[in-house]
Amino acid sequence: MQDDRGIKHIFTFPWAYNVFQGLVGATKARRWVSERFWQARVGQKVVDIGCGPGSIVHLLPAGVKYVGFDISDEYISSARVKFAGDPDKMFLVGVAEDYVDHLPAQMQGADLVLINGLLHHLDDNEALIALKLARASMAPSGRLVCLEACFLISQAPLAHWMLKQDRGKNVRTEPEWKALVAKVFEKSESYILTGLLRIPYTLIVIEAKL
Template sequence: MNVMSQVDRYNDPIGTRLDRYVLFDRVNRPYAAWQVQQFRPYLGRRILEIGCGVGGIIDLLGPRDQIVGVDVEEDVLAYASDRFRDRPECRFLLADVGNLDGSVLAELEAQEFDTLICMNVLEHVRDDVAALQMMERLLAPNGVLALLVPAHLALYGPYDKLDGHYRRYSKSYLRTILGHTGLGEIRMHYFNAVGAAGWWVHHRLLKRTIHGNGQFAVMNRLLPFVRLAEAWIKPPFGLSLVAVCRKA
């Protein structure tokens, strides 16, 4: 059974949730690498990732002075901790950025993170303004927020709802809520126009609620060409919205 066939198998409820996360991390690695590339010039040495999952993004960061991964799922963090057991700079913490207690908040603030990564997480938080304000608080002065969120309300469909998304984002809305923080925009652009078109067909037109064999296979084949095109010209729409912001 090839990896892509396994994705379909793990969409079945018989597969465990952690199994699905691990498998998705494997087949999604080329795409995740492209996502991380959007932030690479801005990444520092002391990094906090909100919503680290099984550690797919952390695995792409390379050596750093310190990396802390935060997530709300204990079994996922246990997997990530074991995955990076030979990297002493990596540690993992069970916490919810939308509801940090005083001791956890104090512990994280004391780390003086120069970079905070938040990819495909903010849309899961009901109060996204408060979440951004907390992220600002967790950054050291001049620290950078690397943010990636799903784009365009017109793409919101059954899959978003099933996955716990409260919203998708436009540039104007994201700038509005960032205006309630002290985070200044460095750059903002839409990302993966081809993926947006495919998403609209699959999840809006056909109203599908799973990722299957075909979607991963097609995206991975197209990825080298899409990456090259968007390196030259940023598209006017995309599957995601990328923002890099700096704390004053």
């Protein structure tokens, strides 16, 4: 579930989304996560589920084959225009439920599958479909890395309040995130991150393998 009411509706526009992400330090935070967790290498294939307007492409090494997937026509149209001259960048629009059993060839055999800030917008059933799509996209030796908002059992009140204001209305606790991922992946690890954004906000990285 996503809350796009009132002022939050502006974030459905790619330019507004990108501006806000820059203001809160999300780009810097993702660069930190990229260096320590994604660790994509030249020649690898990366599938980005819930790619938005292609915000993380510049954080990947040149020579990576990138496939972005998102439900938003506006986001995908914006990304296609921005990366029109790069044959290694492809963007697909659709609903995960339609793709999970009929996976396009372009999304198959990924060395790295990314889900950044998508799952906390989805209820459990929708999130499981996205995770199944990620599993279907992965090569046998591939990895999934998720970056999501996370409640803690003991959390600063302001950080808890900030998470409550998020457009995504399915922010989960670390045990809830781990239980959700375990329904699709047998092997996973999680890491709690604080202090990465300019606002009080708690993030979790979940890394899963086949």
